[in-house]
Amino acid sequence: MSARDAILSRLKGAAPDKAEADALLVAPERPMVDEDALEAEFLARLALPSVSASHDAIDTIADLPAAVARYLDAQGEARSLCLPPDPRLMACDWRGFTLHDVAAPDEAAALAIARRGIAESGSLVFETSPQAPMLPNFLTLHHIVLLAVRDIAAHLEAAPLVGAQPRAHYWITGVSGTTDIEGSYVRGAHGPRFLHVILLREQ
Amino acid sequence: MSGFTASFKDRADAALADPILKVAVERTAGTAQAKRAVAVEAFPDFEAARDRAAAIKDHVIAHLGAYLEEFEANAIAAGARVHWASTTDEACRIVIDICKAAGAKSVARSKSMLGEEIGLPHALAEAGIGRVETDLAEHIIQLADERPSHIIWPAMHKTREQVSALFKAKHRSPHQEETIAAMAESARRELRTQMLGADVGISGANFLIADTGAICTVTNEGNAELSLVPPRVHIVTAGIEKIVPSMPHAIHMLRMLARSATGAALTQYTTFYTGPKRVGDRDGPEAMHIVLVDNGRTKMREEGLAEMLRCIRCGACMNHCVVFRQIGGHAYGGTYPGPMGAVLTPVFDGLKESRELASACTLNGKCQEVCPVRIPLPTLLKGWREKSWREGLEPRSMRWGLGVWAWVARRPALYRFGTGVAVRAMQMLGKTGWINRLPLAGGWTQYRDMPKPAPQTFMNQYKKERRR
Ligand code: SF4
Numbered sequence: 001m002s003a004r005d006a007i008l009s010r011l012k013g014a015a016p017d018k019a020e021a022d023a024l025l026v027a028p029e030r031p032m033v034d035e036d037a038l039e040a041e042f043l044a045r046l047a048l049p050s051v052s053a054s055h056d057a058i059d060t061i062a063d064l065p066a067a068v069a070r071y072l073d074a075q076g077e078a079r080s081l082c083l084p085p086d087p088r089l090m091a092c093d094w095r096g097f098t099l100h101d102v103a104a105p106d107e108a109a110a111l112a113i114a115r116r117g118i119a120e121s122g123s124l125v126f127e128t129s130p131q132a133p134m135l136p137n138f139l140t141l142h143h144i145v146l147l148a149v150r151d152i153a154a155h156l157e158a159a160p161l162v163g164a165q166p167r168a169h170y171w172i173t174g175v176s177g178t179t180d181i182e183g184s185y186v187r188g189a190h191g192p193r194f195l196h197v198i199l200l201r202e203q
Numbered sequence: 204m205s206g207f208t209a210s211f212k213d214r215a216d217a218a219l220a221d222p223i224l225k226v227a228v229e230r231t232a233g234t235a236q237a238k239r240a241v242a243v244e245a246f247p248d249f250e251a252a253r254d255r256a257a258a259i260k261d262h263v264i265a266h267l268g269a270y271l272e273e274f275e276a277n278a279i280a281a282g283a284r285v286h287w288a289s290t291t292d293e294a295c296r297i298v299i300d301i302c303k304a305a306g307a308k309s310v311a312r313s314k315s316m317l318g319e320e321i322g323l324p325h326a327l328a329e330a331g332i333g334r335v336e337t338d339l340a341e342h343i344i345q346l347a348d349e350r351p352s353h354i355i356w357p358a359m360h361k362t363r364e365q366v367s368a369l370f371k372a373k374h375r376s377p378h379q380e381e382t383i384a385a386m387a388e389s390a391r392r393e394l395r396t397q398m399l400g401a402d403v404g405i406s407g408a409n410f411l412i413a414d415t416g417a418i419c420t421v422t423n424e425g426n427a428e429l430s431l432v433p434p435r436v437h438i439v440t441a442g443i444e445k446i447v448p449s450m451p452h453a454i455h456m457l458r459m460l461a462r463s464a465t466g467a468a469l470t471q472y473t474t475f476y477t478g479p480k481r482v483g484d485r486d487g488p489e490a491m492h493i494v495l496v497d498n499g500r501t502k503m504r505e506e507g508l509a510e511m512l513r514c515i516r517c518g519a520c521m522n523h524c525v526v527f528r529q530i531g532g533h534a535y536g537g538t539y540p541g542p543m544g545a546v547l548t549p550v551f552d553g554l555k556e557s558r559e560l561a562s563a564c565t566l567n568g569k570c571q572e573v574c575p576v577r578i579p580l581p582t583l584l585k586g587w588r589e590k591s592w593r594e595g596l597e598p599r600s601m602r603w604g605l606g607v608w609a610w611v612a613r614r615p616a617l618y619r620f621g622t623g624v625a626v627r628a629m630q631m632l633g634k635t636g637w638i639n640r641l642p643l644a645g646g647w648t649q650y651r652d653m654p655k656p657a658p659q660t661f662m663n664q665y666k667k668e669r670r671r
Binding site for chain 2: 007013016020024025050085105106123129135165169172173177178179181183188
């Protein structure tokens with residue numbers, strides 16, 4: 001008997017009742033979020049020490065390069081950026097920047113668009129696609145993320161896509177950190193040491 | 204994989220005699236305990252949330268076979284290959300065969316307790332495949348050639364001074380400054396190129412999502428993603444109990460996991476991987492393999508340990524355990540330490556080898572109080588004690604002693620006579636209200652005093668009162 005058959009034969013039983021599984025999700029306990037103040041709620045979580053991201057805001061996507069420049073200048077970094085091949089980003093005017101679309105092992109800054117922000121935890125939600133590689137967001141020292149205010153949702157239940165799943169769906173809630181040495185917190189363990197969110201307030 | 208080189212008592216004695224160990228364990232477990240308390244306090248109704256988490260896991264365990272088949276079908280539809288392993292050897296063989304078929308010279312491994320359980324580090328070494336542990340704590344352990352001592356903080360037993368010395372001896376360009384930040388930076392420099400150059404990435408899974416076929420990993424460091432995205436092949440080894448029906452179920456469990464483990468609302472990086480790289484994707488592995496491992500889990504379900512399959516490996520039980528806080532994780536000898544380890548180790552390594560673990564417990568119930576899925580750990584430990592007794596595994600001296608006691612206890616007159624003599628003798632031993640030296644129990648009174656018993660036994664006093 002194959003291991004598969006051996007395991008499944010020991011686990012014989014009734015098929016799960018979908019209604020029973022759904023009933024386990026009725027009114028889940030979850031962090032309280034003021035649904036009328038999602039942006040403020042999101043920003044409050046973003047500022048928590050466990051997330052420790054900075055933020056800025058712009059009114060239209062045309063202002064994005066200026067906001068990125070502002071951030072990089074303030075950090076004392078060169079205006080060099082790993083930019084994914086997303087048409088929304090490529091349509092911006094990046095004059096004055098050195099752009100590349102493949103992240104170097106010691107990449108200083110990478111930009112990405114989050115599909116959602118989650119207020120309960122201050123999380124940013126991403127998916128992989130041909131326009132959205134994953135690796136730059138983990139290799140870079142400064143992770144800069146564009147998030148439209150209208151895409152902020154209260155709870156994590158709004159994060160997943162319904163239906164077909166992308167290769168990777170991921171939530172970033174703060175910078176790469178570790179407490180592996182004596183429980184004390186250090187930023188930038190393997191991935192980004194800085195996370196900067198640029199909120200797009202355009203309606 | 205266990206490490207029963209000495210008896211539990213010897214291992215515990217050695218741990219207790221190590222002054223550095225206690226400091227190191229206290230620093231991390233103490234912080235974790237405090238942070239969890241704050242997170243739980245801030246959550247609207249954590250007690251109800253624990254009930255729900257337990258109910259979700261119980262539902263899954265009751266329908267485990269059907270959910271595994273659903274997961275398998277969806278993972279295959281997403282392009283992953285699914286393998287099944289009944290034993291640790293089978294699981295390792297599958298992983299090694301995949302590595303060999305991929306011509307792998309090096310693998311990057313993202314911390315997984317299941318990997319430790321099946322002995323994967325050892326199997327890779329035997330197969331001559333280089334292994335890079337990418338979690339900072341696992342990296343420390345690998346350099347020190349030791350075993351994890353905690354399921355969330357595997358290097359909990361090490362102080363910063365020990366880590367510093369280790370990195371200075373082993374890193375190519377070690378830190379100059381004696382700070383934890385500088386040490387972490389040294390590891391970052393050391394590991395990054397190794398991660399990016401690996402042929403295969405190996406991870407565990409915190410959850411397997413039945414209705415999408417996705418596997419979920421959580422890390423604070425981002426090392427899972429850096430280990431799993433660049434290589435050509437991603438191998439997942441996961442216990443079959445990791446299944447949840449759907450994403451919303453996973454979300455509830457993730458809320459519980461992070462708060463119970465580290466006191467955060469969520470772990471920094473939570474990633475759901477569904478199959479290998481898609482057409483047009485710029486990164487991701489060409490192939491994804493998922494190895495579903497039983498290793499005693501179906502037996503646990505049949506033999507009264509189904510509740511233990513709820514465990515989401517958060518580590519809260521050990522952070523709150525008075526015994527763990529004294530002796531650290533290594534003394535337990537198995538892959539999993541602390542209260543959950545004391546329940547699991549007899550399953551994996553045999554009760555005969557590990558029966559003492561069930562006694563390394565004060566039954567104060569703290570572990571059960573903090574467990575996010577309400578596992579009745581003290582009850583399960585008592586179950587092992589009973590089984591050990593039934594199977595005659597307790598030492599002869601104890602069986603003999605208890606036999607004598609039982610014989611006497613069945614003879615009330617003799618029993619009363621005996622206790623009367625004992626009480627009078629103990630009266631003579633203590634001049635004040637305390638006894639500080641007791642013959643045959645010197646080990647006990649070496650560190651503590653025993654209250655002097657009442658001048659007469661209960662039965663004597665009772666009789667006297669009735670006569671009045
Ligand atoms: S037994 Fe409970 S508290 Fe302990 S690791 Fe498992 S889930 Fe966490």
